[in-house]
Amino acid sequence: MDTLMFIAHLNNTQLIATPPTSQPLLSMMQPAASGLVTTLSWAATFIMVLVVIYQYFHPQRISQEHGSKSTLPMPLPIGAADLFRSEKYSDIYLTCGKCAWNLHKSIICPQSVAFTHMCERGNPKKAQKLCINLFDDEINVVAAMVYYLYHGEYDVAAFTSERLSAMELHVKLYFLACKYSVDFLPLVASSKLRKSMKLFWNTDGFAKAVAEIYARTGHNHHLRRMAVYYTAVNAPRLFAPVSTYTKFNHMARSTPEFAADVTAALASSEFDDVEAEIVDWTVSDGKPS
Secondary structure (H helix, E strand, C coil): CHHHHHHHHHHHHHHHHHHHHHHHHHHHHHHHHHHHHHHHHHHHHHHHHHHHHHHHHCCCCCECCCCECCCCCCCCCCCCHHHCCCCCCCCEEEEECCEEEEECHHHHHHHEHHHHHHHHHHCCCCCCCEEEECCCCCHHHHHHHHHHHHHCCCCHHHHCCCCCCHHHHHHHHHHHHHHCCECCHHHHHHHHHHHHHHHCCCCHHHHHHHHHHHHHCCCCCHHHHHHHHHHHCCHHHHCCCCCCCHHHHHHHHHCHHHHHHHHHHHHCCCHHHHHHHHHHHCEECCEEC
16 A cells, blocks of 8 residues: 555656646747747748749739739740741631731630630631631731731831831831730830930921820820920920921820820929839830830
8 A cells, every 4th residue: 555655646746747847848849839920931932032033033023013914925835937827727807908918726815815816706617717707907007917917017018108107117017016016016116206206306206196195095195295295305496486397286286185295294393203114015026226
């Protein structure tokens, strides 16, 4: 009996003594655990920073301003240019006025949401081509858009005429690309427009382009800001008392919003920052131009 009581006493002593001996162990583990949490937190932050940097510099980063999938165009399929206007493998017959093009869904649909929807709605029989008629669009502008879809670029001289200046082509192509949701073409067209306005502000084409922009855009649209900027920097000559730019002056008088915007720009203290903003959103092939 005494032996059993002694063993019980030892057991009770161990049970009573065990909790106090665990406290130093916990107190030793707490700093280590806290350090581990801090290390993991820094590691997570570092990984997030790397992800942000990767997304920013990677070609597929999102471009919210222009609604495109990325700031860099995806490369066209190999041989796309060789199929331009070719009936080989063609499954779309596009018409505009008296012009017609044999097109390929595999080339144009990945670049245009609108053409994708047209193809899905058309759904012709396998032996037939899908016929699309852009009856209310301008032939030269449609031709430039189609050329771009197969080449990733368009040659101004090939699509301009006495009735359609280079700057007008850029403006109209910008709006046509927006209408048919053609990826990256608005960026390319606006970049070319900026270059043309900077160099050829003293031509009749400049006045026509400005008139087209103001007829088709709302207040503070970036194309308006571009037109206003290149007008304001050349205002002393464009608005000279004895000016040779009669078509421009006639356009300015008949477009009160434009005249008001130019006046406001000349009076603004932030006017010098406008060109930097223009360059930011006129991007061609992912590089400031």
